[in-house]
Amino acid sequence: MKVLVTGAAGFLGSHLCDRLLLEGHKVIGMDNFVTGRPENLAHLADNDDFTFVEHDVSEFIDVPGSSLDAIMHFASPASPNANSPYGYVNLPIQTMKAGGLGTLNCLGVARAYDAKFLLASTSEIYGDPQVHPQPESYWGHVNPIGERSVYDEAKRFAEALTLAYHRYHGIDTRIVRIFNTYGSRMRLDDGRAVPNFLKQALSGQPLTIYGDGSQTRSFCYVDDLIEGIYRLLLSDEHQPVNIGNPSEMSILALAETINQLLENPLEFVFFPDKRGEGDPERRRPDITRAQEILGWNPTIDLDDGLTRTLPYFQENL
Ligand code: NAD
Numbered sequence: 626m627k628v629l630v631t632g633a634a635g636f637l638g639s640h641l642c643d644r645l646l647l648e649g650h651k652v653i654g655m656d657n658f659v660t661g662r663p664e665n666l667a668h669l670a671d672n673d674d675f676t677f678v679e680h681d682v683s684e685f686i687d688v689p690g691s692s693l694d695a696i697m698h699f700a701s702p703a704s705p706n707a708n709s710p711y712g713y714v715n716l717p718i719q720t721m722k723a724g725g726l727g728t729l730n731c732l733g734v735a736r737a738y739d740a741k742f743l744l745a746s747t748s749e750i751y752g753d754p755q756v757h758p759q760p761e762s763y764w765g766h767v768n769p770i771g772e773r774s775v776y777d778e779a780k781r782f783a784e785a786l787t788l789a790y791h792r793y794h795g796i797d798t799r800i801v802r803i804f805n806t807y808g809s810r811m812r813l814d815d816g817r818a819v820p821n822f823l824k825q826a827l828s829g830q831p832l833t834i835y836g837d838g839s840q841t842r843s844f845c846y847v848d849d850l851i852e853g854i855y856r857l858l859l860s861d862e863h864q865p866v867n868i869g870n871p872s873e874m875s876i877l878a879l880a881e882t883i884n885q886l887l888e889n890p891l892e893f894v895f896f897p898d899k900r901g902e903g904d905p906e907r908r909r910p911d912i913t914r915a916q917e918i919l920g921w922n923p924t925i926d927l928d929d930g931l932t933r934t935l936p937y938f939q940e941n942l
């Protein structure tokens with residue numbers, strides 16, 4: 626296949642490009658570097674199967690060449706952290722444009738080239754969920770004008786638009802709802818919990834806990850996630866599929882695990898007011914559909930995943 630990956634210079638997009646190239650596909654990567662880094666794609670500079678186009682997906686997209694088999698739309702800021710310049714709270718218009726206009730443009734390309742389209746959606750679709758764990762059938766609990774709404778509502782719009790193009794134009798679409806994922810190539814300063822904690826523990830600083838740390842998340846290692854997404858691309862499933870690791874833990878437990886792994890004697894510092902508005906209390910994917918439809922299960926536990934992630938953080942500190 627010839628595949629266009631938007632958000633290719635980001636954390637997940639760059640790992641996705643690697644996987645597609647490994648499987649023998651040709652890849653066009655597209656990015657405007659609003660949160661991504663050229664370094665994430667530097668290793669592909671001499672790869673004849675990879676082309677890069679610097680472009681903002683919220684503007685009309687010109688695809689190089691005359692054919693295209695699939696578009697995987699990953700372009701969007703993804704960190705909720707208002708304390709980071711890369712958090713979507715600080716990039717509100719870009720975030721809504723990437724999810725809104727960007728999705729519209731990508732679906733237009735899919736229609737013009739008769740290509741498959743896969744949308745990177747998110748567990749934020751479920752907001753601060755009142756159903757636990759979250760199955761795809763849950764409609765969510767989202768504040769349409771809250772701090773996180775620029776991201777949540779853009780992704781909800783993107784899902785609706787994707788299914789509109791599927792139903793009305795017959796486009797061959799996929800929607801993956803991604804839960805918290807970590808690994809190499811995350812920006813050290815994007816403000817998400819795993820990069821913050823790894824950076825702090827490696828520098829011998831106390832870990833910053835927002836609130837009391839009792840809120841939960843379920844962390845998936847990047848290779849597991851990319852495997853699930855690749856299987857979804859090859860499947861015939863048009864309805865949304867959750868991909869994430871259902872192993873749920875409190876943020877305090879995550880911080881303890883990282884401190885132990887790095888033998889950081891300094892423990893925690895609590896910031897009761899830094900938990901952003903709408904920060905979900907609990908989050909865990911129900912992955913029954915991924916198991917049944919894709920035969921997918923995560924295989925890498927947190928200790929293993931963090932150990933694999935560590936060299937990147939050590940090199941980039
Ligand atoms: P990231 O910030 O590392 O990557 C996003 C990439 O998109 C960046 O390279 C950025 O420069 C690019 N981008 C943003 N707006 C763009 C635009 N208008 N035009 C072109 N490029 C643009 O984030 P990530 O964690 O790799 O997330 C990738 C995708 O996965 C996002 O769509 C995000 O919503 C989704 N997602 C990620 C997670 C996660 O845990 N990492 C969870 C849920 C959903």
Ligand code: UDP
Binds near residue numbers: 904
């Ligand atoms: N968090 C924290 N300290 C940090 C960064 C994040 O306690 O330095 C908390 C944050 O408030 C949230 C959780 O960790 O409750 C996960 O945050 P992240 O930004 O990784 O992603 P989210 O799941 O909220 O999208």
